[in-house]
Amino acid sequence: MSDTEILAGVPGVRHLGSGKVRELFEVDGNLLLVASDRMSAYDYVLETPIPDKGKILTQLSLWWFEQLADVVPNHLVTTDPAMFPVELRDHKDVLSGRSMLCERLSMIEIECVARGYLTGSGLAEYQERGTACGVPLPAGLVDGSRLDYPIFTPAAKAAVGEHDENIDFAETSERVGADLAAEIRDLTLAIYDRAHRIAAERGIILADTKFEFGRRADGTVVLADEVLTPDSSRFWPADQWEPGHAQPSYDKQYVRDWLTSPASGWDRHSGEAPPPLPDEVIERTRARYVEAYERLTGEAFR
């Protein structure tokens, strides 16, 4: 029986949805965000879980919420299962460390992306038009170039499994109103600035990251979702940063390298799902998640 089925069977718990790697439940008017051990690569959810990934990324989000508490309020209510409704406390194996009980917000349907470096979809638009989400950029930039200043590159949320659609600030204002668009832009850049500095002090480049915000009934804009994890962000080892080619991903590189090597027997352009990962790749990938957590937080993962 899957975690989702276990939890969905608990009285008072309603399964609201599944993301690529997370599950969302309603519990007594709050939200329960459960991070699975699933990993995605090349737009596929891999069939092989990475042990503890959900717990590591949830604990990392919690640490970032603390680092950012003076910059923006967040949606966290608690992670202590003893504070969860009594029916959930027996599912510690499911919940322990990988779940957050959160305020239920009115979500702002914009993926708020901050980029301090040019890569991914930002690079693709730049190579075509010299802009990123309509923001003009200097000539001569390459994959991995650091931008003169971080930029806000919003996207319209896509259905699960689809790519988000990059939109410009004018479109964002059309969708959510000019004042709110300015507020989420400013918050996104302020959070990125703080997080980039904290990560850089620890030898890690935060190249870009995606935030989601929601609003309370009183209109307060609140940081939601998971934050500043390897699933929502690009983290690069600073000592390997070399503009001009794709940078090594802190967490996914072993998986990508194996999947694109002859050893996997897989063709990423075949339309077929990737094969199961070998134990060594699983273990090394878990170790990278643990290393990212320990380098950023300075705390041992337990």
Ligand SMILES: CCOC(=O)Cn1cc(-c2ncnc(N)c2C#N)cn1
């Ligand atoms: C199934 C996985 O999908 C998501 O986690 C994205 N998502 C988040 C919400 C949300 N809705 C109200 N309040 C919140 N605090 C949140 C949060 N976080 C909805 N979808």
